[in-house]
Amino acid sequence: MNLSRISAAVVPLHLRSCLIYRQEKLIFEHYRHEQVKHETAKINSCTKSFLSALICIALDQGLFPPPDTRIGEYVPMPDKERGDWRKDITIRHLLTMSGGWRWKEFGGINSFPQMTRSQDWVTFAMEQPMANPPGKMMEYNSGSSQILSHLLVQATGGSITSFAETYLFGPLGINDFLWEQDPQGIHTGGFGLSLRPVDLLNFGRLYLQQGQWENRQLISSGLAVHSVQPAIRVTDPWSGSYAWHWWCDSFEEDGKPSFDYFYARGYGGQFIYVIPSLETVVVLTDDRRKRERPPVDVFPRLIAPYL
Structure with a gap:
């Protein structure tokens, strides 16, 4: 670990925050301003990983349907499409963004912005045309997250x-947060949660500890581990694999794998990286306009080489 090199690389970027936790200690803590430490801010699509955790908890409690349950048992299917692939979509497909819908997250037709302007987000997501059989291909889709939230x-x-x-x-000490809702009053599954940087760190620590927090198993170790395992390869411009609303990848040095990690990722520079082999969690947050932001590869380029 070379903290001086990390500090020299990260501090000039003027990120909103950068936290590094290793082997049960917070070893690096940087904030653009001291008040950032105590302020909540939008974590955007990192919300998806929190939704995944809540689903795992509900599964542990026997409340949530098993992952291979077809969603048609719980969500109405569009009448005109009863014969197509969507009848085979399962909860697991939603968790791994492999439902098969034709979807463009930003811009264009069948997109995330169109969903958020609709009066019923779940119906909008369910009615999108199918492009592939479920489970064949990962297509980033916040509509899937909203169906899971429902x-x-x-x-x-x-x-x-x-x-x-x-x-x-409650157990993680998160007592100051905001969470947006859709027109039906259902909290947004794919975005909309606002938290403090330390809340993101503690969430990452929960997964580093395989679902355990202060001698209490919040998520069963089996589900905590399974939900962050690579489930389906992703396509350009993404790299690595996708799990249950978590991303998975490897850091390589000199063309050889150095360590594996999984991470939550949110638009605008929100990240929670968990590196089990190094007993490390890294949190990055930002809130600047696109033109002012550093590249999205801050972790693999400026932090990972010195861990």
Whole structure:
């Protein structure tokens, strides 16, 4: 570990925050301003990984349907499409973004912005045309996350925030947060959660410890480990693999794998990296306009080489 090299590389970037936790200690802590330490901010698509955790907890409690359950048992299928591939979509396909819909997350037709302007996000997501058989290809799709959020509300019989406060946020000490909702009042599964940098760090630590927090198993170790294993290869411009609403990749030096890691990723520079072999968690956050932001490869280029 070369903290001086990491500091020299990271501090000039003026990130909102950078935290590095290793072997049960917070060894590096940088904030653009001291108040950032105490302020919540949008974590964008890192929200997806928190949703994954809540689904794992609900699975542990026997509340959530098994991963290979077809979603048509819980979500109405568009009448005109009863004969197509969507009848075979399972919860596992939603978790791994491999439902098979034709979807462009940003811009263009069938996109995320169009969903957020619709009056019923789940119906919008379900009605998109199919492009592939479920499970064949990963296509980044926040509509899948919203369907999962809808299923979680059905399974728990209450709001997602109430469930989170009892079984995840409360134990992790997350008591100051915001979480947006869709027009039906369901909390957004793919984005919309606002947290402090330390909350992201503690969430990463929970997975580093295979679901355990302060001698309490918040997520069963089996699900905590399984949910972050590579499930399907991703396509350009992404690299690595996708798990249950987590990304997976490897850091290579001189063309050879050095260590594997999994991570939560949110638009605009929000990241939670977990490196089990090094007992390390790295959190990066930012809030600047696109033109002012550093490249998205801060971790693999400026931090990973010195871990």
